[in-house]
Amino acid sequence: MVEANEVSWKRIAALFHPHRRRVIYVVVVVVTSSVIGIANPLLVQAVFDRALFGADGVRLGLLVGLVVAMVTIALVSGGLGVLQTIETNRLGQTVLRDLRDRLYVHLQSQSLSFFSGARTGDLQSRLSSDVSNAQNAVTTTLSSILSNAITFASAVVAMLILSWQLTIVTLLVVPLFVLATRWVGARRKQYTREAQQHTAAMSVITQETLSVSGITLAKLFGQQQREIDRFQDASAQLAEASQRQQVIGQTFFTMVQTFLGITPVVVYLAAGFAIDGGADISAGTVVAFTTLQSRLFFPVARMLETIVELSSAKALFGRIFAYLDVEPEIVEERSAIELDRRTITGVVAFENVRFAYPEADVAALDGIDFTAEPGQLIALVGPSGAGKSTVLQLVARLYDPREGSVTIDGHDLRDLSFSSLANSVGFVTQESYLFAGSLRANIAYGRSDATIDDIVEAARRAAIHDRILEFVDGYDTVVGERGTRLSGGERQRIAIARVLLADPRVLVLDEATSALDTTSERRIQRALGELVSGRTTLAVAHRLSTIQAADTIHVVDRGQIVESGSHAELLALGGAYRALYDEQFDGGRVETRCSDGVVRSDGTVEYDHAEQRRLVRAAR
Ligand SMILES: Nc1ncnc2c1ncn2[C@@H]1O[C@H](COP(=O)(O)OP(=O)(O)OP(=O)(O)O)[C@@H](O)[C@H]1O
């Protein structure tokens, strides 16, 4: 886990810097729409004191004029409100799109170690949910604080213009309102949390007890009544908590309504005392004043809510920034060398390489030293966890060695540009990954300029062409769509075709340990034969055929090469290789394991016990 950083508002503000023109525009819109409302109560005052109940009776002309002005203001402020929504959202989306893109680019540059472990889910949630929540915070929270603050301020200004005495009285009510709102707000938060906890507790109980094993356990031990009681308890608590939550939510609105109902009374009373004391307050002023009150209390309520949201928005940005602050471990040198793929000969050398995975205590590689000459096939064999796959990952520079160096044609991999490294080294992994796209796109992944003829040629050589044609859509078949299922062996052949098309000088091959049926196995071997020929190949070998074809076999154990030589030499040596060979290949009798037994070199299959029993049962 990457820990969230404390983040400054300055850093969040910097996100808006590239869009400052739009920010200014939004601010102007928000300010205008809030300020324009100020005119309304002043017009109300004029309607009452001059047009309706003035000294010279009703003045219809003035009345119509004032009414037109009021309608216009209502329309304009409505329009501005819509504009404000559009613009703040557009701003929020733009800023957050930038942030999301930056985050993605940054994550792409991270080395493999960053992604290992259980982090992927965390990352995905960060990319989608955190960023969209942050977007919400930016558009809703920030613009709401701004517009509510301005609405509040303009209401106060309008009140002062109307009557300072009544303003003071009304403002005295505000702190009361704030206190009440905060109290209800705190309760609301608490009750919501409680309701969530009870919901979670309920779902734990149902999951536990309504599963096959849970229900079996309860039945076997006669504990069903106890489980029912437990459930009913939790259910009752949830009902109570949910009810409290609902009620408090409703209470909040009722409270605001009540305040709005009471404050006019306070204004009437205050006006009475003020007029009695000789102040000059007209009827229009009193009416105008009461219309202003909703512009006072609602903004205060909203601001109190959003201020709470601000701190969680800040935490959200903290989490996102934390990822942006992780330095990639593997970076391209400024002066990186570009290798010409046509002139590479393909000498791969490991010089005293030591390596440990991040956060691992023991070294995965402990002094690996060997050279693969151009065109050679080097096989790595050894027990599981010995470090074979790690060696291969270093050739593709998915990790850098801690000590020593890995070179291609004498160039340290750290001095090569990413693109020339990717062009020179091809990788067929233990598990072949196909992305959701057409088979054609999957094969052409490393070479977007490949023609369909190139692609078909590669597929033929990888022994997958015929299989592809069996699909209705052929090469345009989309992986994962309409029940397109490729077996493990077929996926591998696609991956082989991908590398054949890219045609790298150096090939890294991690043979799958998972077993295939005989036909698949033959096809894979044919494809591998095509792939290996003419390239320097480093292969983690599980197939006897690959091992026997190797120029040199290195036996890897606990991060070290313990024996090296040809198949015959190593067998004669009678050491680690001999032991491994006897165990894995049953002294040469066993060619490969398949899903239901072993396939011998003569093509016969010897079934596992379980499979034998199944066959016997089926025959009966
Ligand atoms: N991403 C990783 N993070 C931490 N440790 C790792 C990681 N990958 C492998 N290891 C550890 O490094 C050691 C070597 O692993 P490696 O995958 O190279 O073995 P291997 O020889 O390829 O085994 P297998 O034959 O099972 O594929 C093992 O102890 C393994 O647990």
Ligand SMILES: [Mg+2]
């Ligand atoms: Mg491995």
